[in-house]
Each structure stands twice: as C-alpha cells, then as structure tokens.
Amino acid sequence: MDKYIYMDHAATTPLDPEVLRGMSEAAENLWQNPSSIYQASEACRAALENAREKVATLINAGTNEIVFTSGGTEADNWAIAAGLEYGKNKGKHIITSATEHPAILRTCEYLERSGRAEVSYLDTDEEGRVSLEQIEKAIRKDTVLISVMLANNETGTIQPVKEIARIAHDNGILFHSDAVQAVGHIPVDVAKLQPDLLSASGHKFYGPKGSGFLYIRKGLKLPPFIHGGGQEKNRRAGTENIAGIVGVGIAAEQAAESLQLRMKKERELSEYLISGLKKEIPFCRLNGPEKDRLPGHVNVSFKTVPAEYILVTLDMHRICASAGSACAAGLPDPSHVLRAMGRTMEEAYEGIRYSLSWMNTKEEIDQVIACTAKAVARYRVGSRTARW
DSSP states (O other): OOOOEEOBTTTOOOOOHHHHHHHHHHHHHOOSOTTOOSGGGHHHHHHHHHHHHHHHHHHTOOGGGEEEESSHHHHHHHHHHHHHHHTTTTOOEEEEETTSOHHHHHHHHHHHHTTSOEEEEEOOOTTSOOOHHHHHHHOOTTEEEEEOOSBOTTTOBBOOHHHHHHHHHHTTOEEEEEOTTTBTTBOOOHHHHOOSEEEEEGGGGTSOTTOEEEEEOTTOOOOOSSOSSOHHHHTSOSOOOHHHHHHHHHHHHHHHHHHHHHHHHHHHHHHHHHHHHHHHSSSEEEOSOSSSBOTTEEEEEETTOOHHHHHHHHHHTTEEOBSSOGGGTTOOSOOHHHHHTTOOHHHHTSEEEEEOOTTOOHHHHHHHHHHHHHHHHHHHHHOTTOOO
16 A cells, blocks of 8 residues: 555644554563452552653653543543532523634533533634633633633644633632643643643554543542542542553654654644645635644645545545544535634634644655645635635
C-alpha cells in the first residue's frame, strides 16, 4: 500500500515506537491484577505508579492528583457530572463555551434534559476566544462549575484559562478545562493555570487509545464516576489497564523531553502550509488566530467550496485531513465551532482542518497545497453557485 500523507493528528496520533515497545513488554510481563496482594503484582503496581509520576511531571502536578481513565471523553464526563454533584447544595448552573468538544456539550445537554443542570453556552469572538467579560456576566448565585477547553480541537485556538480560573475561584466556582488537544503539544502547567480539574487523552500525544487521565486538584473530594472496586484510591473503579497506562506514561515522558523541539518544527510547518495555501488559492481564510493557537493546527476555509468536496479529493490522493472533530465524522451538520465564531451556515460547511506533526515534511505539505489548489479550482469552475 502506498504511503499516506497524514495531516489529521488532532483526530489521533500514531504510537511512538518507544510507547509500543513499552506496552508490548507490559502486556507480556505485567498481566497480573495490580490490586492483588501477592508479590507477583508488585511489579504491576510499581509500573502503574511510575506512569502516574511521568504524567504528573508533564503537567507539573502531584502524583496524588492524577487519576487514570479510559480517555478524554470519560475524563470530561466525570469532571462535568462530578463537578455538578460537588456543588449541588449551591445550585445547578454550569457555564461553558459553544465551541467545546462534544464530550462536554453532549454531557451538558444530557444533564439539562434530565433536569439536573441549567447550562449557559457562550459564543466566542471571530477567532474563537471566550470573552472574560462574558463569563463574568454569565455567573449566577447558583453557578457551580465553569468548563472551558484549553485549546480548541478544530481551530487550535488557545483560551485564556488562567484568567478564567481566577474568575471562577473569585466567585467560589469550580473550574474545569478540557486539555485533550493541548497536553503534550504545548506547555501545560496546572500550578500556573490553576484549574480544579483538567482532562487529557494519551492517543492525542503519540500514546495509546483507551487511556487518559483526569487531574483533580489536591484536596478536592469528587464523587466517583464509575462505581465498583476501590481502584485509584477509591476514585475510579475498574481493574487498571496496565499496558495502556504504561504507554501513556512513556508518551508523557517523551513529550516532556522534546516538547520545545516539536513545537518549533510544527509551528514552522504550519506557517509554511498557511503561506502556501494563501499564495496558491484565492479567497482562502484562516479560521482562528494567527497567534495563540496550537502550533500544528491549521483550519482554513475556501470561499464557496464545501469541505466535503475537498476532503474526498484529498483522500483520492491518499491525503488525510478533516472537517472538524473526528467524533463528528460523517455527520451532515456544519461545524458548531465555526458557527459559534460567527460564521454563516454556508461558511461553517467550508472549514478544513489540517493538523500537522513534527514528523511531517515540507515535501508532503507541497503535495497537500497542490492537491488542495486543484480541488478548489476545479469546484469553482464547475459550480454554478460560486460567488466571489
């Protein structure tokens, strides 16, 4: 099979070779239940805590503040549901942004339908940022939780979460941040950002699928989301996935060691791609800010050209990109992120997300630019609805 040009790293990343080796060794040798009391399980418990330390180091947290989960979706669901439960004596009002990942939005919608929560969904400015003033105005006496993602999965827009956390805490409100797209790609320091809760997923930074974690600030006593045994210090029931957790730990260690190098390379490649697309394709619009964005994210719209048409053409040339969240792939709806940023319905159908890795090359990007330009030109010439 011919090699793909993969530019959809926001959807998932390939396993780092060191991660794969470590997981294989763990699966072969550390198969015992880490909760058992016999000596054979000691190595499993040691591997579990070693991975926890590596993850904690990546985000500058304490090891007792890391709880392993099945991924970012579980961590997000837990944070919202448990945060609401934690503040139930005060009220049931949640504030979030309309550009959040479906793991947040669908959880909030479910809690609303069941009558357990009232939710304020805040739109953003045209670059995808939430207004601090808007958050302050949305706060009510019964607000118990604010949840705003650190970096958007479609546009890469980085939110002012440190300032949002301050506003939340000044008003006695818990603050959660979905950092699934950010951890392992930009510096994430919970001591500086001050979230109460923060979600992450291993497969977004070259670790395995099915393994993630929730950061829970020391001293915060949250109810468990999954009930059963006493694993993870009675905070998350279920026998731990040792091989997956070992993989997340190695991926976290690799990210911590090479973060600045990866960021530099990804930023250079992204700027090269943006420059090339704008040069070769008229009426090309960058969605999101020029700066304050994830270094590997490029979301662009080509006026009058539906994203679906371009993606099909790219796929025919073995180029992988997307039109937004992989969790929404195949759905006919326009991007809810672009709509919340003020784009028209037509414009919300036009956004293409190229999410790069430090392993991509300029030669690959040249091919992507050329293929995209041909697709756009072909559609515009053949379309009777083209208006520019």
